Amino acid sequence: MPLIPFLLILTGITLFLSRRRYTAVGARVAPPRVVVKGNTFSEIAEKPQPKAVESRKTDNVRSACVIGAGPSGVLTALVLAGQNPHVQFHVVDSNERRIAAWNSDRVPIGEPGVEELLFKEDAVLVDSIKSHRKLQQTDQEALPGHFPPPPRPRKLLNVNFSTNILGGIAAADMVFLSVDIPAITSTEGQQHDLDLSNLDTAIRAIAQVSRGYKIVVQRGAAPCGTVPYIKKMLKETASPSASFDVLANPEFIFPGTMIHNLLYPPCVIIGHVFSEDSSPEALIALKRLYTSWIPEDRIVTMDAWSAELGKIATHALLAQQISAIHSLGLICKSTKADFNHVTRILGMTQPVGLGLGASTPMEVLCLENMAKEIGMQDVSEYWGRVLGMNGSQQVIQKS
Structure with missing residues (x-):
């Protein structure tokens, strides 16, 4: 029957083509290795890498x-x-x-x-x-x-x-x-x-x-x-x-x-x-x-900077007020003015500076030194005089 020889020829052709494909795959050249700093990528991936320091930030204080x-x-x-x-x-x-x-x-x-x-x-x-x-x-x-x-x-x-x-x-x-x-x-x-x-x-x-x-x-x-x-x-x-x-x-x-x-x-x-x-x-x-x-x-x-300067300024202005009242007290002592009447006009119902003067020299000193560092000599001398007045005078109490 003419069909049988035809099938045999077809089978032979199929086997021949399959053999050629197998040979080509087996002979394929392996790709070149990727080398990074003397090591291949696979070697680097397999090595244990140092863990980055975890710095867990929290917004909840315990x-x-x-x-x-x-x-x-x-x-x-x-x-x-x-x-x-x-x-x-x-x-x-x-x-x-x-x-x-x-x-x-x-x-x-x-x-x-x-x-x-x-x-x-x-x-x-x-x-x-x-x-x-x-x-x-x-x-x-x-x-x-x-x-x-x-x-x-x-x-x-x-x-x-x-x-x-x-x-x-x-x-x-x-x-x-x-x-x-x-x-x-x-x-x-x-x-x-x-x-x-x-x-x-x-x-x-x-x-x-x-x-x-x-x-x-x-x-x-x-x-x-x-x-x-x-x-x-x-x-x-x-x-x-x-x-x-x-x-x-x-x-x-x-x-x-x-x-x-x-x-x-x-x-x-x-x-x-x-x-x-x-x-x-x-x-x-x-x-x-x-x-x-x-x-x-x-x-x-x-x-x-603003927060720190604001804190210093608050106490420095208080020291300034204390020094001003001290100077007014000295003037009253040397004149016929009554210190109680003067402070009443100023709206003060209690002695200024009692217990407060001790908390202000550090802040005034900060302003004095900072002004000196940035070249503002007049400002530095001004706060230095406030500090001197605040420290040298006694608190004047109403009698």
Whole structure:
């Protein structure tokens, strides 16, 4: 049959073509290797790559540390802790006497409202204290021994005081700097510069224990440019695994009304440095500590330089007013004018400067030195005279 030879020929042709295709595929040349820095791409992909340091930024503070157990730092912690019971506040200081005083049953400062904020008084405790006082008044020989008074219960359980500075910093998401910055006095008794050693020590402590992300808040009085100074020092001294956002949050408080100033501020100022590595999380986190009781429209953000200068100017203008009143008092003493009548005309119902003058020299000194550094000699001399008048004269009290 002619069909069978035709099928055999077709089968042979198919086998021949299949063999040629197999040979071509087998002889295909492998592509050249891609070499990167002496290694092929596959070798690089197989090697374990170092993980980038994760710097988890947070806008929710769970733990805060306040460095500096002076009135400003402690009262800031107490007010913020009272309004944010979910946040733990660690107040740390190297001064053991300060910490022991705040851990005692007596308030170490005479500021109105602190005792009510710190301690919880109830009827049972009051009766217990009265009973203890009666025992102290009885015959000591009849008592088997000394009975210490019962401890006063604390109202704020989310605040503690400690000398463990490094431990407080390590546990915190946010660190407030409220350290003392004293003036350096010359041999002639003139204040001519500021001692930043306490601030430097606090910054080095933050750099020493920080891993990951922390928010640092400059709270206390300091010269203009302190925020970028802190930022630069942390970058130079901290571990590569640490990252920071540094903010300014100046306090505007005055002796005698500190608690009221903190609870009912006309506004809250937050200053920050505009840079590529700054983040909105830090601003949000600090704002949240205040929005628990302060309307958000009263929380103002601005550049750090303006925030710092505004803080300094507030106290410097107060010092200026005190110096002006002192000079008027001296004029009244040398003339027939009555100082009480003069201050009444000015609308003053109480002596100006009582308790306030001590808080202003540092700010005035900042303005004096800053004006000198930028070449404004007349301005520097002006604030120097304000500082001299404020420091040399006694507060004139109404009789």
